Amino acid sequence: MSSLKIYVHPLSQPARAVMLFCRANSIQHEEKIVDLVKGAQHNEEYAKTINPLKKVPVIEHDGFFLKESVAILRYLARTFPVPDNWFPKDSVSQAKVDEYLEWQHLNVRTFGTLYFAEKYIVPRTTKQPPNEKRAANFLKHYIAVLNQVETIWLKDRPFLAGQDISIADLLAAAEMEQTVLGGYDVKENHPKLQEYLERVRGGLQPHYDDVHSMLNKIASKMKATQ
Numbered sequence: 001m002s003s004l005k006i007y008v009h010p011l012s013q014p015a016r017a018v019m020l021f022c023r024a025n026s027i028q029h030e031e032k033i034v035d036l037v038k039g040a041q042h043n044e045e046y047a048k049t050i051n052p053l054k055k056v057p058v059i060e061h062d063g064f065f066l067k068e069s070v071a072i073l074r075y076l077a078r079t080f081p082v083p084d085n086w087f088p089k090d091s092v093s094q095a096k097v098d099e100y101l102e103w104q105h106l107n108v109r110t111f112g113t114l115y116f117a118e119k120y121i122v123p124r125t126t127k128q129p130p131n132e133k134r135a136a137n138f139l140k141h142y143i144a145v146l147n148q149v150e151t152i153w154l155k156d157r158p159f160l161a162g163q164d165i166s167i168a169d170l171l172a173a174a175e176m177e178q179t180v181l182g183g184y185d186v187k188e189n190h191p192k193l194q195e196y197l198e199r200v201r202g203g204l205q206p207h208y209d210d211v212h213s214m215l216n217k218i219a220s221k222m223k224a225t226q
């Protein structure tokens, strides 16, 4: 019998996208939590046997190891019997998904992550306050790319690559949910993206809330103590 292990952590955006894909498609798999908070990704064993880049997500499918969320999601969509909308076989439809996947890494992913890291990770690892000037600059760029998502990618379609949800939406939603931990709630600031995120979430319940539960709990606690 085929075996799929996914090495993930629920506070990692690309890992959540992989978790969500597997859960929403009822792909039989085992979740291996790599405790990023405790630095488990830096363990010698993890670097040696799972991922020399010391990051999540990674999958292990029948002895085949694959890192990088985009490659993983494409591989899973090709390899498992999932509905075609996730990564369509039709060349033009697939290219539309790829178009977002190629763009997001240097845009939503980059600026959302830089902002989140400056506001959330840096203070926790250095015990120093964030550099607010740097954070504001990352946020400015993050808002600019979110505006591009609204006005270009979602201009005339409900999902990033067309009428149906695809793997592009999983990565986008996971990134947009993350920055609440840095104090920037996309849903409160971008009504069109709020509707979009609700659309993505609505079609993926209860899995969407399940994979975001740790993030949402931390965000609620932070809001309560502000």
Ligand SMILES: N[C@@H](CCC(=O)N[C@@H](CS)C(=O)NCC(=O)O)C(=O)O
Pocket: 011, 012, 013, 014, 015, 036, 041, 054, 055, 056, 057, 067, 068, 069, 070
């Ligand atoms: N390009 C990679 C990014 C992976 C990545 O940056 N993972 C982060 C969590 S979101 C990580 O594992 N960080 C641990 C570390 O840098 O120590 C992907 O899309 O899979």
